[in-house]
Amino acid sequence: MAESYAKPEILVSADWVVDHLNDPKVRIVESNEDILLYDLAHIPGSVQIDWQGDLQDQLVRDYISPEKFAAICARAGIANDTTVVFYGDKSNWWACYAFWAFKLFGHDDCRILNGGRKLWLDQGRPTTTVTPKHAPTKYTVKGGDTGRIRIFRDEVLKHAQAGRPLIDVRSPKEFTGEKLHMEDYPQEGALRGGHIPGAKNVPWSRAVNDDGTFKSSAELKAIFEGEIGLKPSDPVVAYCRIGERSSLTWFVLTYLLGYPNVRNYDGSWTEWGNLVGAPIAKGA
Amino acid sequence: MPTELDQIVAELRDGDRQERIDLLLDFARELPPLPERLLAHKDASHRVEECQSPVYLFVEFEGDRVQLFADAPIEAPTVRGFVALLLSGLNGATLEEILGVPADLVERCGLTEILGMLRVRGLGGVLRRLKAEVARAAIDRAQAHGPESMPSTG
Numbered sequence: 001m002a003e004s005y006a007k008p009e010i011l012v013s014a015d016w017v018v019d020h021l022n023d024p025k026v027r028i029v030e031s032n033e034d035i036l037l038y039d040l041a042h043i044p045g046s047v048q049i050d051w052q053g054d055l056q057d058q059l060v061r062d063y064i065s066p067e068k069f070a071a072i073c074a075r076a077g078i079a080n081d082t083t084v085v086f087y088g089d090k091s092n093w094w095a096c097y098a099f100w101a102f103k104l105f106g107h108d109d110c111r112i113l114n115g116g117r118k119l120w121l122d123q124g125r126p127t128t129t130v131t132p133k134h135a136p137t138k139y140t141v142k143g144g145d146t147g148r149i150r151i152f153r154d155e156v157l158k159h160a161q162a163g164r165p166l167i168d169v170r171s172p173k174e175f176t177g178e179k180l181h182m183e184d185y186p187q188e189g190a191l192r193g194g195h196i197p198g199a200k201n202v203p204w205s206r207a208v209n210d211d212g213t214f215k216s217s218a219e220l221k222a223i224f225e226g227e228i229g230l231k232p233s234d235p236v237v238a239y240c241r242i243g244e245r246s247s248l249t250w251f252v253l254t255y256l257l258g259y260p261n262v263r264n265y266d267g268s269w270t271e272w273g274n275l276v277g278a279p280i281a282k283g284a
Numbered sequence: 285m286p287t288e289l290d291q292i293v294a295e296l297r298d299g300d301r302q303e304r305i306d307l308l309l310d311f312a313r314e315l316p317p318l319p320e321r322l323l324a325h326k327d328a329s330h331r332v333e334e335c336q337s338p339v340y341l342f343v344e345f346e347g348d349r350v351q352l353f354a355d356a357p358i359e360a361p362t363v364r365g366f367v368a369l370l371l372s373g374l375n376g377a378t379l380e381e382i383l384g385v386p387a388d389l390v391e392r393c394g395l396t397e398i399l400g401m402l403r404v405r406g407l408g409g410v411l412r413r414l415k416a417e418v419a420r421a422a423i424d425r426a427q428a429h430g431p432e433s434m435p436s437t438g
Binding site for chain 1: 308398
Protein backbone atom coordinates (compact mmCIF):
# COMPACT_ATOMS: atom_id res chain seq x y z
CA MET A 1 0.00 0.00 0.00
CA ALA A 2 1.26 3.44 -0.88
CA GLU A 3 2.68 5.42 1.98
CA SER A 4 0.29 8.21 2.89
CA TYR A 5 0.97 11.89 3.37
CA ALA A 6 2.04 13.16 6.78
CA LYS A 7 -1.28 14.98 7.20
CA PRO A 8 -3.59 13.36 4.63
CA GLU A 9 -6.70 15.13 5.96
CA ILE A 10 -5.28 18.44 4.69
CA LEU A 11 -6.24 17.47 1.13
CA VAL A 12 -9.88 17.00 0.25
CA SER A 13 -11.18 15.35 -2.90
CA ALA A 14 -13.81 16.64 -5.31
CA ASP A 15 -16.17 13.96 -3.98
CA TRP A 16 -15.68 15.28 -0.45
CA VAL A 17 -16.48 18.81 -1.61
CA VAL A 18 -19.63 17.60 -3.42
CA ASP A 19 -20.76 15.95 -0.18
CA HIS A 20 -20.15 19.16 1.78
CA LEU A 21 -21.54 21.75 -0.66
CA ASN A 22 -24.33 22.63 1.78
CA ASP A 23 -22.43 22.00 4.98
CA PRO A 24 -22.60 25.22 7.04
CA LYS A 25 -19.34 24.30 8.76
CA VAL A 26 -17.49 24.28 5.42
CA ARG A 27 -16.65 27.25 3.23
CA ILE A 28 -15.09 26.81 -0.22
CA VAL A 29 -12.73 29.63 -1.22
CA GLU A 30 -11.48 30.20 -4.76
CA SER A 31 -8.20 32.05 -5.28
CA ASN A 32 -6.81 32.49 -8.81
CA GLU A 33 -4.16 34.08 -10.90
CA ASP A 34 -6.85 35.23 -13.36
CA ILE A 35 -9.38 37.10 -11.29
CA LEU A 36 -12.16 36.76 -13.90
CA LEU A 37 -12.28 32.96 -13.66
CA TYR A 38 -14.48 33.01 -10.58
CA ASP A 39 -17.14 35.04 -12.38
CA LEU A 40 -16.90 32.74 -15.38
CA ALA A 41 -17.78 29.67 -13.30
CA HIS A 42 -17.13 28.50 -9.77
CA ILE A 43 -18.06 25.78 -7.31
CA PRO A 44 -21.60 26.45 -6.02
CA GLY A 45 -21.50 28.33 -2.73
CA SER A 46 -17.82 29.20 -3.05
CA VAL A 47 -16.52 32.71 -2.41
CA GLN A 48 -13.59 34.42 -4.08
CA ILE A 49 -10.78 35.79 -1.96
CA ASP A 50 -8.09 37.45 -4.02
CA TRP A 51 -4.49 37.21 -2.86
CA GLN A 52 -3.72 40.68 -4.16
CA GLY A 53 -6.92 42.69 -3.93
CA ASP A 54 -8.13 41.20 -0.66
CA LEU A 55 -5.21 39.83 1.35
CA GLN A 56 -2.43 42.27 0.54
CA ASP A 57 -2.16 45.88 1.57
CA GLN A 58 -0.42 47.52 -1.38
CA LEU A 59 0.30 50.67 0.60
CA VAL A 60 2.52 48.94 3.15
CA ARG A 61 3.58 46.01 0.90
CA ASP A 62 2.42 43.53 3.49
CA TYR A 63 -0.65 41.59 4.48
CA ILE A 64 -3.78 43.36 5.59
CA SER A 65 -4.48 44.25 9.20
CA PRO A 66 -6.17 41.70 11.50
CA GLU A 67 -9.28 43.91 11.48
CA LYS A 68 -9.53 43.78 7.70
CA PHE A 69 -8.92 40.03 7.68
CA ALA A 70 -11.70 39.58 10.23
CA ALA A 71 -14.01 41.65 8.03
CA ILE A 72 -13.21 39.54 4.94
CA CYS A 73 -13.93 36.33 6.87
CA ALA A 74 -17.12 37.74 8.37
CA ARG A 75 -18.36 38.79 4.92
CA ALA A 76 -17.49 35.39 3.45
CA GLY A 77 -19.38 33.59 6.20
CA ILE A 78 -16.22 32.13 7.69
CA ALA A 79 -16.28 31.68 11.47
CA ASN A 80 -13.32 30.73 13.63
CA ASP A 81 -14.32 27.06 13.55
CA THR A 82 -15.17 26.89 9.83
CA THR A 83 -13.37 24.36 7.67
CA VAL A 84 -12.00 26.48 4.81
CA VAL A 85 -11.23 24.61 1.59
CA PHE A 86 -9.09 26.51 -0.91
CA TYR A 87 -8.94 25.83 -4.63
CA GLY A 88 -7.85 27.69 -7.74
CA ASP A 89 -6.13 27.77 -11.11
CA LYS A 90 -2.48 26.94 -11.88
CA SER A 91 -2.44 23.70 -9.86
CA ASN A 92 -3.52 25.57 -6.73
CA TRP A 93 -0.64 28.09 -6.52
CA TRP A 94 -2.87 30.88 -5.37
CA ALA A 95 -4.97 28.53 -3.28
CA CYS A 96 -1.80 27.55 -1.40
CA TYR A 97 -0.86 31.21 -1.14
CA ALA A 98 -4.26 32.07 0.38
CA PHE A 99 -3.96 29.00 2.66
CA TRP A 100 -0.57 30.27 3.85
CA ALA A 101 -1.96 33.77 4.42
CA PHE A 102 -4.87 32.32 6.42
CA LYS A 103 -2.29 30.52 8.56
CA LEU A 104 -0.48 33.84 9.12
CA PHE A 105 -3.70 35.06 10.70
CA GLY A 106 -4.04 31.82 12.68
CA HIS A 107 -7.09 30.22 11.06
CA ASP A 108 -7.24 26.64 12.37
CA ASP A 109 -8.88 24.41 9.82
CA CYS A 110 -7.59 25.02 6.29
CA ARG A 111 -7.64 22.44 3.48
CA ILE A 112 -6.78 22.26 -0.20
CA LEU A 113 -9.01 20.75 -2.88
CA ASN A 114 -6.64 18.32 -4.56
CA GLY A 115 -6.56 19.00 -8.31
CA GLY A 116 -7.90 22.51 -7.92
CA ARG A 117 -10.09 24.26 -10.45
CA LYS A 118 -8.84 22.37 -13.46
CA LEU A 119 -9.65 18.87 -12.21
CA TRP A 120 -13.05 20.02 -10.94
CA LEU A 121 -13.95 21.31 -14.42
CA ASP A 122 -12.30 18.41 -16.24
CA GLN A 123 -14.45 15.99 -14.25
CA GLY A 124 -17.59 17.92 -15.14
CA ARG A 125 -18.41 18.77 -11.53
CA PRO A 126 -21.18 21.31 -10.84
CA THR A 127 -20.46 25.00 -11.31
CA THR A 128 -22.42 28.21 -11.13
CA THR A 129 -22.04 31.89 -11.95
CA VAL A 130 -24.12 32.91 -8.93
CA THR A 131 -22.20 34.73 -6.22
CA PRO A 132 -23.56 33.35 -2.92
CA LYS A 133 -24.75 35.43 -0.02
CA HIS A 134 -23.63 33.84 3.21
CA ALA A 135 -24.92 35.04 6.57
CA PRO A 136 -22.14 37.19 8.04
CA THR A 137 -20.23 35.64 10.89
CA LYS A 138 -18.33 37.10 13.78
CA TYR A 139 -14.65 36.41 13.33
CA THR A 140 -11.92 36.99 15.86
CA VAL A 141 -8.37 36.94 14.56
CA LYS A 142 -6.36 34.61 16.72
CA GLY A 143 -3.01 35.53 15.21
CA GLY A 144 -0.80 32.88 13.72
CA ASP A 145 2.67 31.77 14.53
CA THR A 146 4.07 34.05 11.84
CA GLY A 147 7.73 33.49 12.71
CA ARG A 148 7.29 29.77 12.17
CA ILE A 149 6.01 29.98 8.57
CA ARG A 150 7.30 33.34 7.28
CA ILE A 151 10.83 34.68 7.00
CA PHE A 152 12.16 38.16 6.25
CA ARG A 153 15.23 39.20 4.27
CA ASP A 154 17.65 39.74 7.17
CA GLU A 155 16.96 36.27 8.52
CA VAL A 156 17.24 34.85 5.01
CA LEU A 157 20.74 36.30 4.74
CA LYS A 158 21.75 34.69 8.05
CA HIS A 159 20.11 31.43 6.96
CA ALA A 160 22.06 31.45 3.67
CA GLN A 161 25.33 32.40 5.37
CA ALA A 162 24.88 29.53 7.82
CA GLY A 163 24.57 27.16 4.87
CA ARG A 164 21.04 26.05 5.79
CA PRO A 165 18.74 24.65 3.09
CA LEU A 166 17.18 27.13 0.68
CA ILE A 167 14.85 25.88 -2.02
CA ASP A 168 14.37 28.10 -5.07
CA VAL A 169 11.17 26.88 -6.71
CA ARG A 170 11.33 29.07 -9.83
CA SER A 171 11.93 27.76 -13.32
CA PRO A 172 15.52 26.77 -14.21
CA LYS A 173 16.11 29.89 -16.33
CA GLU A 174 15.02 32.16 -13.53
CA PHE A 175 17.36 30.28 -11.20
CA THR A 176 20.40 30.65 -13.46
CA GLY A 177 19.63 34.30 -14.10
CA GLU A 178 18.78 34.08 -17.79
CA LYS A 179 15.22 35.21 -17.10
CA LEU A 180 13.61 37.45 -14.51
CA HIS A 181 10.25 35.69 -14.68
CA MET A 182 8.88 32.44 -16.01
CA GLU A 183 9.08 31.77 -19.72
CA ASP A 184 6.29 33.71 -21.51
CA TYR A 185 5.49 35.98 -18.58
CA PRO A 186 6.36 39.67 -18.84
CA GLN A 187 9.99 39.97 -17.77
CA GLU A 188 9.89 42.40 -14.91
CA GLY A 189 10.27 42.64 -11.21
CA ALA A 190 13.98 42.49 -10.43
CA LEU A 191 17.09 44.30 -11.58
CA ARG A 192 19.29 41.23 -11.32
CA GLY A 193 18.80 37.64 -12.39
CA GLY A 194 20.13 34.70 -10.40
CA HIS A 195 19.47 33.05 -7.04
CA ILE A 196 20.32 33.32 -3.36
CA PRO A 197 23.75 31.74 -2.84
CA GLY A 198 23.45 28.13 -1.73
CA ALA A 199 19.88 27.70 -2.93
CA LYS A 200 18.89 24.52 -4.74
CA ASN A 201 16.49 24.65 -7.66
CA VAL A 202 13.36 22.52 -7.41
CA PRO A 203 10.71 24.03 -9.70
CA TRP A 204 7.36 24.03 -7.91
CA SER A 205 5.74 22.11 -10.75
CA ARG A 206 7.71 18.99 -9.93
CA ALA A 207 5.41 18.52 -6.93
CA VAL A 208 2.24 18.25 -9.01
CA ASN A 209 0.85 15.91 -11.65
CA ASP A 210 -0.51 17.03 -15.02
CA ASP A 211 -4.08 16.83 -13.71
CA GLY A 212 -3.26 19.34 -10.96
CA THR A 213 -3.17 16.85 -8.08
CA PHE A 214 -0.15 16.50 -5.82
CA LYS A 215 2.41 13.78 -6.41
CA SER A 216 2.51 10.85 -4.01
CA SER A 217 4.44 10.91 -0.79
CA ALA A 218 7.04 8.51 -2.25
CA GLU A 219 7.52 10.67 -5.38
CA LEU A 220 7.87 13.82 -3.28
CA LYS A 221 10.40 12.18 -0.97
CA ALA A 222 12.41 11.00 -3.98
CA ILE A 223 12.71 14.64 -5.11
CA PHE A 224 13.22 16.51 -1.85
CA GLU A 225 15.12 13.88 0.11
CA GLY A 226 16.61 11.68 -2.61
CA GLU A 227 17.75 14.37 -5.04
CA ILE A 228 18.14 17.45 -2.87
CA GLY A 229 19.10 15.69 0.34
CA LEU A 230 16.68 17.43 2.71
CA LYS A 231 15.98 15.84 6.06
CA PRO A 232 12.58 16.24 7.74
CA SER A 233 14.17 18.01 10.70
CA ASP A 234 15.95 20.59 8.50
CA PRO A 235 15.07 24.26 8.81
CA VAL A 236 14.00 24.95 5.21
CA VAL A 237 13.29 28.25 3.46
CA ALA A 238 11.43 28.28 0.15
CA TYR A 239 11.19 31.25 -2.17
CA CYS A 240 10.19 32.14 -5.74
CA ARG A 241 9.46 35.49 -7.39
CA ILE A 242 6.70 36.91 -5.18
CA GLY A 243 6.06 34.05 -2.77
CA GLU A 244 3.12 32.33 -4.43
CA ARG A 245 4.78 29.35 -6.10
CA SER A 246 6.88 28.83 -2.98
CA SER A 247 3.77 28.70 -0.81
CA LEU A 248 2.83 25.59 -2.79
CA THR A 249 6.23 24.07 -1.98
CA TRP A 250 5.87 25.22 1.64
CA PHE A 251 2.51 23.44 1.72
CA VAL A 252 4.00 20.26 0.24
CA LEU A 253 6.91 20.11 2.68
CA THR A 254 4.88 21.09 5.74
CA TYR A 255 1.71 19.06 5.28
CA LEU A 256 2.37 16.33 2.76
CA LEU A 257 5.86 15.43 4.01
CA GLY A 258 5.36 16.67 7.59
CA TYR A 259 8.47 18.86 7.94
CA PRO A 260 7.98 20.95 11.10
CA ASN A 261 10.31 23.81 10.23
CA VAL A 262 9.59 25.25 6.78
CA ARG A 263 9.25 28.95 6.11
CA ASN A 264 8.15 30.86 3.03
CA TYR A 265 10.21 33.90 2.06
CA ASP A 266 7.41 35.92 0.46
CA GLY A 267 9.71 38.86 -0.31
CA SER A 268 11.30 36.36 -2.71
CA TRP A 269 13.22 37.34 -5.82
CA THR A 270 11.44 40.65 -6.39
CA GLU A 271 12.89 41.75 -3.06
CA TRP A 272 16.21 39.89 -3.01
CA GLY A 273 17.07 40.61 -6.64
CA ASN A 274 16.63 44.33 -5.98
CA LEU A 275 18.11 44.48 -2.50
CA VAL A 276 21.21 46.67 -2.18
CA GLY A 277 24.12 44.68 -0.83
CA ALA A 278 22.45 41.27 -1.00
CA PRO A 279 24.72 38.63 -2.53
CA ILE A 280 23.48 36.53 -5.44
CA ALA A 281 24.79 33.63 -7.47
CA LYS A 282 24.36 33.05 -11.20
CA GLY A 283 24.34 29.95 -13.31
CA ALA A 284 23.30 26.42 -12.41
CA MET B 285 -8.87 56.87 -30.83
CA PRO B 286 -11.68 55.28 -32.92
CA THR B 287 -15.16 56.09 -31.64
CA GLU B 288 -15.91 52.41 -30.99
CA LEU B 289 -12.90 52.05 -28.71
CA ASP B 290 -13.63 55.36 -27.06
CA GLN B 291 -17.12 54.15 -26.17
CA ILE B 292 -15.81 50.89 -24.69
CA VAL B 293 -13.23 52.76 -22.61
CA ALA B 294 -15.89 55.13 -21.32
CA GLU B 295 -18.23 52.27 -20.43
CA LEU B 296 -15.51 50.48 -18.49
CA ARG B 297 -14.30 53.62 -16.80
CA ASP B 298 -17.79 54.60 -15.69
CA GLY B 299 -18.63 51.13 -14.39
CA ASP B 300 -18.16 49.93 -10.85
CA ARG B 301 -15.88 47.01 -10.07
CA GLN B 302 -18.44 44.29 -10.84
CA GLU B 303 -19.68 46.04 -13.98
CA ARG B 304 -16.12 46.21 -15.32
CA ILE B 305 -15.59 42.51 -14.59
CA ASP B 306 -18.91 41.60 -16.21
CA LEU B 307 -18.15 43.69 -19.30
CA LEU B 308 -14.70 42.17 -19.70
CA LEU B 309 -16.24 38.69 -19.30
CA ASP B 310 -18.84 39.51 -21.95
CA PHE B 311 -16.03 40.40 -24.32
CA ALA B 312 -14.21 37.19 -23.41
CA ARG B 313 -17.31 35.10 -24.15
CA GLU B 314 -17.95 36.86 -27.46
CA LEU B 315 -14.52 36.79 -29.04
CA PRO B 316 -15.29 35.63 -32.58
CA PRO B 317 -13.65 32.32 -33.54
CA LEU B 318 -10.72 32.48 -35.95
CA PRO B 319 -11.71 32.11 -39.59
CA GLU B 320 -11.06 28.59 -40.88
CA ARG B 321 -8.25 29.79 -43.18
CA LEU B 322 -6.22 31.13 -40.22
CA LEU B 323 -6.55 28.09 -37.95
CA ALA B 324 -3.52 26.41 -39.50
CA HIS B 325 -1.39 29.50 -38.87
CA LYS B 326 -1.48 29.49 -35.07
CA ASP B 327 2.31 29.41 -34.90
CA ALA B 328 5.17 31.23 -33.22
CA SER B 329 5.12 34.08 -35.72
CA HIS B 330 1.55 34.97 -34.69
CA ARG B 331 1.92 34.26 -30.99
CA VAL B 332 1.76 37.22 -28.64
CA GLU B 333 4.91 36.55 -26.66
CA GLU B 334 4.07 39.09 -23.99
CA CYS B 335 1.25 36.82 -22.81
CA GLN B 336 1.79 33.77 -20.69
CA SER B 337 -1.35 32.22 -22.18
CA PRO B 338 -1.34 31.14 -25.83
CA VAL B 339 -2.69 34.23 -27.58
CA TYR B 340 -2.52 34.54 -31.38
CA LEU B 341 -3.01 37.70 -33.38
CA PHE B 342 -3.56 38.17 -37.12
CA VAL B 343 -3.55 41.46 -39.01
CA GLU B 344 -4.92 42.03 -42.50
CA PHE B 345 -5.70 45.09 -44.56
CA GLU B 346 -8.89 45.64 -46.48
CA GLY B 347 -8.14 48.77 -48.49
CA ASP B 348 -6.75 51.13 -45.89
CA ARG B 349 -8.76 49.52 -43.11
CA VAL B 350 -7.26 47.09 -40.62
CA GLN B 351 -8.92 43.73 -39.97
CA LEU B 352 -7.86 41.99 -36.77
CA PHE B 353 -8.37 38.35 -35.81
CA ALA B 354 -7.28 36.70 -32.58
CA ASP B 355 -7.48 33.56 -30.52
CA ALA B 356 -7.04 33.25 -26.74
CA PRO B 357 -8.16 30.50 -24.35
CA ILE B 358 -11.32 30.94 -22.31
CA GLU B 359 -9.31 29.57 -19.36
CA ALA B 360 -7.52 32.94 -19.36
CA PRO B 361 -10.61 35.17 -19.44
CA THR B 362 -8.85 38.40 -18.53
CA VAL B 363 -6.48 38.42 -21.49
CA ARG B 364 -9.12 36.92 -23.79
CA GLY B 365 -11.53 39.67 -22.74
CA PHE B 366 -8.95 42.38 -23.33
CA VAL B 367 -8.03 41.00 -26.75
CA ALA B 368 -11.71 40.84 -27.70
CA LEU B 369 -12.13 44.42 -26.48
CA LEU B 370 -9.28 45.58 -28.72
CA LEU B 371 -10.70 43.73 -31.71
CA SER B 372 -14.13 45.15 -31.12
CA GLY B 373 -12.81 48.69 -30.69
CA LEU B 374 -10.23 48.65 -33.47
CA ASN B 375 -11.57 46.52 -36.30
CA GLY B 376 -12.00 48.67 -39.39
CA ALA B 377 -9.74 51.40 -38.01
CA THR B 378 -6.91 52.94 -40.02
CA LEU B 379 -3.21 52.44 -39.34
CA GLU B 380 -3.06 55.99 -38.06
CA GLU B 381 -5.89 55.41 -35.60
CA ILE B 382 -4.37 52.21 -34.26
CA LEU B 383 -0.91 53.68 -33.79
CA GLY B 384 -2.58 56.58 -32.01
CA VAL B 385 -4.23 54.43 -29.33
CA PRO B 386 -2.83 55.73 -26.05
CA ALA B 387 -0.24 53.47 -24.44
CA ASP B 388 -2.01 53.75 -21.09
CA LEU B 389 -5.26 52.32 -22.46
CA VAL B 390 -5.40 49.69 -19.68
CA GLU B 391 -5.33 52.39 -17.02
CA ARG B 392 -7.86 54.50 -18.91
CA CYS B 393 -10.26 51.54 -18.83
CA GLY B 394 -9.93 51.38 -15.04
CA LEU B 395 -8.58 47.84 -15.26
CA THR B 396 -5.58 48.42 -13.01
CA GLU B 397 -7.97 49.09 -10.15
CA ILE B 398 -9.73 45.74 -10.50
CA LEU B 399 -6.81 43.58 -11.65
CA GLY B 400 -3.92 45.07 -9.68
CA MET B 401 -0.53 46.22 -10.92
CA LEU B 402 0.93 42.73 -11.23
CA ARG B 403 -1.77 41.47 -13.54
CA VAL B 404 -2.06 44.34 -16.01
CA ARG B 405 1.48 44.36 -17.38
CA GLY B 406 0.75 41.55 -19.82
CA LEU B 407 -2.27 43.46 -21.14
CA GLY B 408 -0.16 46.51 -21.96
CA GLY B 409 2.10 44.09 -23.84
CA VAL B 410 -0.83 42.92 -25.98
CA LEU B 411 -1.50 46.47 -27.12
CA ARG B 412 2.18 47.10 -27.90
CA ARG B 413 2.33 43.88 -29.86
CA LEU B 414 -0.86 44.70 -31.74
CA LYS B 415 0.51 48.08 -32.81
CA ALA B 416 3.81 46.53 -33.89
CA GLU B 417 2.03 43.83 -35.93
CA VAL B 418 -0.24 46.37 -37.60
CA ALA B 419 2.77 48.51 -38.51
CA ARG B 420 4.59 45.47 -39.88
CA ALA B 421 1.58 44.39 -41.94
CA ALA B 422 1.38 47.91 -43.38
CA ILE B 423 5.03 47.78 -44.39
CA ASP B 424 4.64 44.31 -45.95
CA ARG B 425 1.68 45.59 -47.89
CA ALA B 426 3.57 48.63 -49.08
CA GLN B 427 6.43 46.44 -50.28
CA ALA B 428 4.03 44.17 -52.12
CA HIS B 429 1.89 46.86 -53.70
CA GLY B 430 4.17 49.86 -53.86
CA PRO B 431 4.40 52.85 -51.57
CA GLU B 432 1.13 54.41 -52.79
CA SER B 433 -0.71 51.63 -50.94
CA MET B 434 0.92 52.65 -47.66
CA PRO B 435 -1.81 54.19 -45.57
CA SER B 436 -1.13 57.66 -44.41
CA THR B 437 0.18 57.90 -40.88
CA GLY B 438 -0.38 61.66 -40.80
